[in-house]
Amino acid sequence: MTGWPLEVLPLDRIRVRMAHAVTGVLGANDPQSAFGALRAGDSGEPWYPADSPVRLVHGDIAMLIGGIRALLVQSLHPVAMQAVEEHSGYHSDPWGRLQRTAAFIAITTFGSCHQALDAIARVRRIHDHVSGVTPAGDPYRASDPHLLGWVHVAEAESFLTAHRLYGHQSLGARDADLYVADLARVGTALGVLEPPRNVDQLRRQFDSFRPELRGGGQARAATSLLLWHPPLTGAVRAGYRLLAAGAIASLPPWVRQELGLPSLPIMDRALLRPVARTLLASLDRGFAVTFSNRPAAA
Structure with a gap:
């Protein structure tokens, strides 16, 4: 970024740098990505209406933590992780999977029907x-509805949990059910046979996968990359680790045990979650300055 508006405060400059770092990690600055397509606009009918709870949840800064949490939870399914290990190249391109997921969520949340269906068709191919x-010795396919169902419920449960703990605007019980029901539209289009359509179904489906989940070597390796060895440096690395701490603080004890993470409820409530909320608020202000060219409230 060259040249700062005269009215931008010094603290805002730090926030803006953080916001640019986040968009860079997510690949949101790439004009060829789904984010670029969203900026270009589409006059077609929106996939979700403007007042949809999906837009509220996915447009909240808490999704930064929700995304990390979802990757940690998803890593517990050994078959899903085998597919990631063999086909995603996440070791050589550790942010690639995160960027692709972020772009897909963005286009299927804020894009037109045409854009969303095109993105879904690409993923299915x-x-x-x-x-x-x-x-x-067990065969697997990424198009297996059962595996797709796991990815779907792990994301929905993680995004809702992160929003409940860190979201700017609270989501009532009715809107939470509507969120799950609306998200089922994407799940069905991707090939999930019976995606949950309310929070109770989401919880029951999530729990139904527990016998299949375990924190083996692949899950621990993914956890190590996501939490302890992210390919970041300096202040960006420090900020990311605070977001990761917020994700850890949102995990249930059994997930932490499988992933070899400590379970410290008092520290979660007294330290990790408040620090994560503070960082998210600062990032949110940074985005406000970046995209409106005006200073955010200190």
Whole structure:
């Protein structure tokens, strides 16, 4: 960014740098990405109406923590992680999967019907070519409705949990059910057979996967990359680790145990969650300055 508006305060400059770092990590600055397509606009009918709870949740800064949390939770399914290990290249391109997921969520949340359906069709074509065999000798396919169902409920549960803990605007019980129901539209289009349509169904489906989940070597490796060895430096790395701490503080004890993470409820409530909220608020102000060219309230 060259040249600062005269009215931008010194603290805002730091916030703006943080906001630019976040958009860079997510790939949101790439004009060829889904984010670029959203900025270009589309006059077609929106996939979700402007007042949809999906737009409220996915447009909140708490999604930064929700995304990290979702990747941690998803890593517990060994078959899903086998597919990621063999086909996503996340070791050589650790942010690639996060960027692709962020772009997909953005376009299917804020895009037109045409943009959303095009993005869904691209993902389905990719899934059709992803298959393999687990170390135990079991075949897998990325297009398997059961695996797709796990990814769907893990994301929905993580995004809702992060919003409940860190979201700017609270979501009532009715809107939470509407969120799950609306998100089922994307799940169905991707190939999920019976996506949950309210919070109770979401919780029951999430719990139904527990016998399949375990924190093996692949899950621990993904956790190490996401939490302890992110490919970031300086202040951006420090800020990311605070977001990651907020994600850890939102995990249930059994997930932490599987991933080898400490469970400290008092520290979560007294330190980690408040610090994460403070960082999110600062980032939110940074985005306000970045995209409105005016100073945010200190």
